[in-house]
Amino acid sequence: MAMASTTTTSPDVETAAQRDRRSRIVQAALALASRGGYDDVQMREVAERSGVALGTLYRYFPSKVHLLVNAMAHELERMSSRLQRRTIPGDTPSARVEWVLERATRSLQKDPNLTEAMIRAMMAADSTVAVEVAAVRSQMGGMIIAAIRGDREAHPDDAEYAAVLQDVWFARQIAWLGGRISSADVWRDIESAIRLVLRDHE
Amino acid sequence: MAMASTTTTSPDVETAAQRDRRSRIVQAALALASRGGYDDVQMREVAERSGVALGTLYRYFPSKVHLLVNAMAHELERMSSRLQRRTIPGDTPSARVEWVLERATRSLQKDPNLTEAMIRAMMAADSTVAVEVAAVRSQMGGMIIAAIRGDREAHPDDAEYAAVLQDVWFARQIAWLGGRISSADVWRDIESAIRLVLRDHE
DNA sequence: CGGCATACTAGAACAGGTTCTTGTTCTCGC
DNA sequence: GCGAGAACAAGAACCTGTTCTAGTATGCCG
Numbered sequence A, B: 001m002a003m004a005s006t007t008t009t010s011p012d013v014e015t016a017a018q019r020d021r022r023s024r025i026v027q028a029a030l031a032l033a034s035r036g037g038y039d040d041v042q043m044r045e046v047a048e049r050s051g052v053a054l055g056t057l058y059r060y061f062p063s064k065v066h067l068l069v070n071a072m073a074h075e076l077e078r079m080s081s082r083l084q085r086r087t088i089p090g091d092t093p094s095a096r097v098e099w100v101l102e103r104a105t106r107s108l109q110k111d112p113n114l115t116e117a118m119i120r121a122m123m124a125a126d127s128t129v130a131v132e133v134a135a136v137r138s139q140m141g142g143m144i145i146a147a148i149r150g151d152r153e154a155h156p157d158d159a160e161y162a163a164v165l166q167d168v169w170f171a172r173q174i175a176w177l178g179g180r181i182s183s184a185d186v187w188r189d190i191e192s193a194i195r196l197v198l199r200d201h202e
Numbered sequence C: 001c002g003g004c005a006t007a008c009t010a011g012a013a014c015a016g017g018t019t020c021t022t023g024t025t026c027t028c029g030c
Numbered sequence D: 001g002c003g004a005g006a007a008c009a010a011g012a013a014c015c016t017g018t019t020c021t022a023g024t025a026t027g028c029c030g
Helices: A016-036 A043-047 A054-060 A063-082 A093-109 A112-124 A127-149 A157-177 A183-197 B016-036 B043-049 B052-059 B063-083 B093-109 B112-124 B127-149 B156-179 B183-197
Strands: none
Touching: A016 A043, A016 A054, A016 A063, A016 A112, A016 B052, A043 A054, A043 B127, A063 A093, A063 A112, A063 A127, A093 A112, A093 A157, A093 A183, A112 A157, A112 B112, A127 A157, A127 B127, A157 A183, A157 B156, A157 B183, A183 B156, A183 B183, B016 B043, B016 B052, B016 B063, B016 B112, B043 B052, B063 B112, B063 B127, B093 B112, B093 B127, B093 B156, B093 B183, B127 B156, B156 B183
8 A cells, every 4th residue: 555656746745835825814714713613614715715616625624623723723722832831830740730821721712612613523524534533632631641741750650641631621621611611610620620630740 | 470371271282292292202213223323214204104294293302303302302211210219339439330231231232223322412412402412411421420429328429420520421332323333332432431430439 | 739637717506504484273361 | 163373284485505507728749
C-alpha cells in the first residue's frame, strides 16, 4: 500500500492554494460558530464565505462535524502551544491542574457560542470522526498530564487521572450547554472533581 | 397562575386515550431505536407505527430528542424499580456501585442500537430538554447513591461522587459510540473510575 | 500538443426533522 | 342537543445537511 501513484502532486501534500482554501474554510466556520453557535454554522454559508463551492467544502471536510472538530483541534493547538511556553504555576498536582483547566475553561467560555459549537460537534462525532476526536482528546490530555506531573517525573497513573478529569470536564460543559447548570457551576464542579481525583496525589 | 380555565379536562391530566397514544409512541420509538439506532428512529415512521398523525406526535413530544430522552427515562425507571426490590450485594461502596453500574451497563449494551439512540439523544439535548434530562440523571444518580450508601446512613458527599461517576459513565458510552473504545473498554474504564473515586470511602 | 485524471464551480436533487394548513372529531360546559 | 375550542388526521411545505450532475479549469505525463 505504498504511495498510490503519480497523479497530480503526491497525496497528503497540498498546494499553497489548497492550504489557503482549507484555512479560509476553518476561519469561516469559526466566525459563524462564534456568531450563533452550532446551528448557525450552515454549510452553504461556510462555503459562500470561504469562496468555495459546496462540493469543494465537502471534499475538504466530509461533514459539518468533521469541520467543527477540526476547528476545535485547531483552537486547542493554539492554546496548548501557548501553555508550553511557560511553567505551570502551583505546588501540587491539584493546584496545577486547576490552573490549567480554569484557564482553558475561561478561555473557551469567553466565547460561549464557539464553545457550544465545538462541544456539540465533539458529542455528535461518530466513528468516522474518530481520528479527529482523538486528536482533540490527546491535545487536552497532554495539557492535563503535564499539569499533574509538573516538574516531577511521570507517574504511571497520570493518564488515567487525566482521562477521568477530561471526561468530567466534557460532561460539565455538556450539562452547561443543556442548561442544567450555570457557567459558574461548571467551574465549581470541575474544581471539586479535580480535588477528589487528585486528593492523594500531592 | 392558577389552573388556566375551564376548557376540556384540566391541564396535566390526560385522558385514557391520550395516555394510550403516548405509550404507543414511546413503544414505537423504542422498537425503531432497537432496530437501527438513532438514525432509524424517523419521526414519520414513529407516527405511522403508533397510529397518530405527525402533527400529533409533535404535540406529545416537541422533538425527536424529547421523545428519545423520555424513552430513556422510561427504561431507567423500569431498571430502577427492579433494583429497589432487592438488596444490592457487596460489602463496600465500590463493590456495590460496581454491581449496579455493571448491571446497568450490561443491560443497556444487550441492545446496542437502543443504547446508541438514547445516549445520542442525551448528548444532543439542549436547554429545551433540560427537564427530561434532569429526570434521567436523577434516576441514574439515585441508583448510584443508593449503591454507595448501602445499608449505612447517607454521607453528604455521596451525591458528588455519584455525579462524577455518572459523568464518567456517560463519557465512556460516548467514547464507545464514537468508536474510540471497545465495548469491553467501556466497562474496564468505568470500573477503574469507580475504584479511583471511591477508594477511601469503604 | 493531446489526452486524461483531478479539482473545482454552480446548482439541482434528496433526506429527514420540523412547521404549517385545512378539514374533521372529540370534549365539555351550558 | 349546541356551540366553542382543543385535539387530531392527512399531507404539503420548509429548512439544512448531504449527495449528485454537468460543465469548466488545471496540472501532468507521454
